[in-house]
Amino acid sequence: xxxxxxxxxxxxxxxxxxxxxxxxxxxxxxxxxxxxxxxxxxxxxxxxxxxxxxxxxxxxxxxxxxxxxxxxxxxxxxxxxxxxxxxxxxxxxxxxxxxxxxxxxxxxxxxxxxxxxxxxxxxxxxxxxxxxxxxxxxxxxxxxxxxxxxxxxxxxxxxxxxxxxxxxxxxxxxxxxxxxxxxxxxxxxxxxxxxxxxxxxxxxxxxxxxxxxxxxxxxxxxxxxxxxxxxxxxxxxxxxxxxxxxxxxxxxxxxxxxxxxxxxxxxxxxxxxxxxxxxxxxxxxxxxxxxxxxxxxxxxxxxxxxxxxxxxxxxxxxxxxxxxxxxxxxxxxxxxxxxxxxxxxxxxxxxxxxxxxxxxxxxxxxxxxxxxxxxx
Numbered sequence: 001x002x003x004x005x006x007x008x009x010x011x012x013x014x015x016x017x018x019x020x021x022x023x024x025x026x027x028x029x030x031x032x033x034x035x036x037x038x039x040x041x042x043x044x045x046x047x048x049x050x051x052x053x054x055x056x057x058x059x060x061x062x063x064x065x066x067x068x069x070x071x072x073x074x075x076x077x078x079x080x081x082x083x084x085x086x087x088x089x090x091x092x093x094x095x096x097x098x099x100x101x102x103x104x105x106x107x108x109x110x111x112x113x114x115x116x117x118x119x120x121x122x123x124x125x126x127x128x129x130x131x132x133x134x135x136x137x138x139x140x141x142x143x144x145x146x147x148x149x150x151x152x153x154x155x156x157x158x159x160x161x162x163x164x165x166x167x168x169x170x171x172x173x174x175x176x177x178x179x180x181x182x183x184x185x186x187x188x189x190x191x192x193x194x195x196x197x198x199x200x201x202x203x204x205x206x207x208x209x210x211x212x213x214x215x216x217x218x219x220x221x222x223x224x225x226x227x228x229x230x231x232x233x234x235x236x237x238x239x240x241x242x243x244x245x246x247x248x249x250x251x252x253x254x255x256x257x258x259x260x261x262x263x264x265x266x267x268x269x270x271x272x273x274x275x276x277x278x279x280x281x282x283x284x285x286x287x288x289x290x291x292x293x294x295x296x297x298x299x300x301x302x303x304x305x306x307x308x309x310x311x312x313x314x315x316x317x318x319x320x321x322x323x324x325x326x327x328x329x330x331x332x333x334x335x336x337x338x339x340x341x342x343x344x345x346x347x348x349x350x351x352x353x354x355x356x357x358x359x360x361x362x363x364x365x366x367x368x369x370x371x372x373x374x375x376x
């Protein structure tokens with residue numbers, strides 16, 4: 001096949017794959033690229049000094065389904081020229097797929113922490129129950145919670161290291177991510193006050209990668225606007241052997257199927273930030289390894305940190321759905337820090353759900369740590 005050269009190509013026939021937003025584009029050296037819309041309904045943003053990491057999507061259909069995923073795509077954009085005093089960029093977009101059509105308004109706000117307001121109206125062409133609202137995509141290759149050992153020489157390789165959820169009741173949940181041996185899905189019932197994929201470790205040396213700079217990838221929060229109704233946050237984890245594939249997805253799924261011909265309106269704000277969201281004492285690290293006493297024991301160490309741990313009598317709260325727990329220890333590692341460790345003997349169990357938190361005599365002081373152990 002004789003392919004045309006670059007000079008022979010009519011550039012008007014190439015089309016575009018997306019567009020990028022830049023602050024102060026007319027002032028040399030003063031602006032930076034803070035958002036990009038490119039491919040399907042994917043878009044990303046960054047705050048000042050951050051590197052692109054987590055991707056958001058306007059809509060997902062069939063994510064994690066055995067029947068395969070459908071990828072809607074943006075077909076049209078209207079980008080409104082901002083006035084000189086504006087601190088935001090307004091965008092209207094249309095999206096289309098075999099199963100649905102949709103219209104969106106985006107308000108993009110750059111800054112030390114970027115924000116994107118989203119209002120969408122989705123009209124299904126067919127009844128479907130596997131919709132993903134406010135979906136996020138990220139990458140997790142390995143970290144200290146992976147017992148299988150490091151896949152390469154770097155201690156950590158990930159754009160995000162955990163799913164964070166604040167329930168409507170106010171409970172803060174932290175679920176460390178995994179690169180599993182097989183596809184796994186987890187569901188967290190209830191309409192969240194917020195949820196997102198976080199990158200908590202901000203120490204560059206812990207990644208040992210001066211090029212990728214995973215320590216500067218943003219955490220992304222979804223803050224629902226209005227009543228989303230009953231549903232659940234879903235987490236999808238897919239095996240990967242390299243860092244070039246997004247193998248993590250998180251989204252909200254309504255409890256009731258969406259009906260053909262009905263219009264469904266959804267609104268939320270995305271926060272792209274390197275600053276932790278407020279809350280109780282946080283999980284700052286999770287480590288898993290075989291206990292030296294026995295190859296049948298898996299040792300867990302969870303580090304918590306936060307002002308809530310100051311001057312409190314600390315009580316551990318640890319349980320599992322299967323297997324046996326032993327050697328439970330809770331020790332202070334600083335004025336505002338504590339380490340909870342325990343051993344798990346899974347026995348013949350192929351899946352063990354683990355729960356841990358730190359309490360005072362009157363209330364919970366930390367996030368609720370959740371973990372799914374599997375032998376792979």
